[in-house]
Amino acid sequence: MIDQIKELIAEAEAFKAQTKEEVEAYRIKLLGQKGIVKQYFAEFKNVANDQKKEFGQVINTLKKTAEEKINTLKSELEQKEEVSQSNLDVSRPGEPISLGARHPISIVKNQIIDIFSRIGFNVSEGPEVEDDWHNFTALNLPEYHPARDMQDTFFIQTNPDILLRTHTSSVQVRYMENNKPPIRTISPGRVYRNEAISARSHCFFHQLEGLYIDKDVSFADLKQTLQYFTTELFGKSKIRLRPSYFPFTEPSAEIDVYWGLETETDYKITKGTGWLEIGGCGMVDPNVLKNCGIDAEDYSGFAFGVGIDRIAMLLYQIGDIRLLSENDVRFLEQFKSAL
Template sequence: MIDKIKEYISEVEEFSAKTKEEIETFRIKFSGKKGLVNDFFAEFRNIANDQKKEFGQAINALKVAAEDKVRSLKDELESKEEEKGTYGDLTRPSEPITLGSRHPISLVKNQIIDIFSRIGFNVSEGPEIEDDWHNFTALNLPEYHPARDMQDTFFIQTDPDILLRTHTSSVQVRYMEENKPPIRTISPGRVYRNEAISARSHCFFHQVEGLYIDKDVSFADLKQTLQYFTTEMFGKSKIRLRPSYFPFTEPSAEVDVYWGLETETDYKMTKGTGWLEIMGCGMVDPNVLKNCNIDPEEYSGFAFGMGIDRIALLLYGISDIRMLSENDVRFLEQFKSAL
């Protein structure tokens, strides 16, 4: 009897199947209620006592072998069916892939970075939670300086020296502290100001600020750089610089680009003048260079800054700045075709 069981074990080990029906027939033959394994267990009481141990071990070996064979055959067959279902019919329709889109802020930021990278500017980044030194004091805005009132600031309540940065000029300070001239960098990022939220302003927005420090840098270099940018960004080559005031640059200027008066929208945007303000700029104040351990007698430089959100509103004809942060899918889907 034991020899018969061993023959069945050999049969199980050699068995193979190509269909589920063959596997099921094999399972019923060995493991079914009327299968061979149960028949052998029924014969157990008729076996002599001195052979019961060996007989029982043989039956268990047959049972385990049959169950393992059924399991392995099913797994193998399912694997083949899955592979065939996935790769077999290459003419079947594919699953629809929804085309994604970039946010208009990302589109504009990447375009600005690309324009300035062509003339040697790298990208620098810094923390959004900043200290007073890098955000104000190093930029020629000591404590109690009246120009601090130009920016309503979010201070961290537990520490009056810590705040949410109000501009990415703080990144430029950190970059000057860690790098020696010549320096040519732009600093894109999100900034925060305690302002009322409306269609034209928000308590957080995005900026790109640029910095160039080297020997014999002049205001003419600044103007030429901005001329290049406006031509590449807007296709407008006519600009003007109006005197202005920024604590960290001297002299300072507001930059206008001549947008034109070709459409009714142009009249509305430029208030009938044709000119549109796009950024502020100026020559870096010597005090700022000193605060960053750069000798103002040897080096000079210029800085500029612009709002990414405002340019996005302008380029894409968006009337409400709040739409840029509301994550309305209907709004964002308009930019699916943009790279």
């Protein structure tokens, strides 16, 4: 009888089926309520004591082998059915995968971050929904200060002290409050102004502002830093700083880079002067340092800010700022070859 069971084990190992019906018939034959395995288990009591151990082992082996074979065949047949039902032609070539592209704002922002990281500037970030202290008051713009009118602000109606930040200088305030000099950081991010949307302006745009605080920092340090930045980004090393006014820096200046007059486009974007304004800068006002808990007697510093959107428009000759936020795939696909 043991030899018969071993033959059934070999038969189970070699069993093949083309349909689920054949597998089910085989299962009933071996493992059903009246199947062969049940019959052998019933016969166990009549086996001689010296053969019971071997008899029990071969029955269990038969049962296990049959179950594994049946489960394997069921799984294979189900997979074949799924393939046939999906009408999938596995011999067909796959669909091409469309490659994405970085947004021009991201490209330019990463380039600027890389340039300043080479001279020791780290990156700091802060909230876009800001409070009055960090956006205005700490930056030498107390309540009712006329310079607040320079920036049309989106206020949160439920709380007049909460607003959408108008510049990333608010990030610099937070950084100075939580870090001791020397400080060397840049703050890229999106800012908001209540302005009419046109080809040249938008109600939100992107800025990158820099801050350097240490002992004996001078205006010459500021100019040299900007000289390095414009040379690395534009390949143009000639800059000028025009006197200007910003409440949080004194003295203050506008940053111009000499773009040149080689093409008709150069004449257009520089209005025939060859000079192009790219941002503002200045020495940090001592009141700002005091508001942030820094001793203005021991430390000085400079700050600067550039518009990432404007620089992207210059580098890629984009004529309408609205293209940067409309997510037009035809526009974005043009930057697949960019960094």
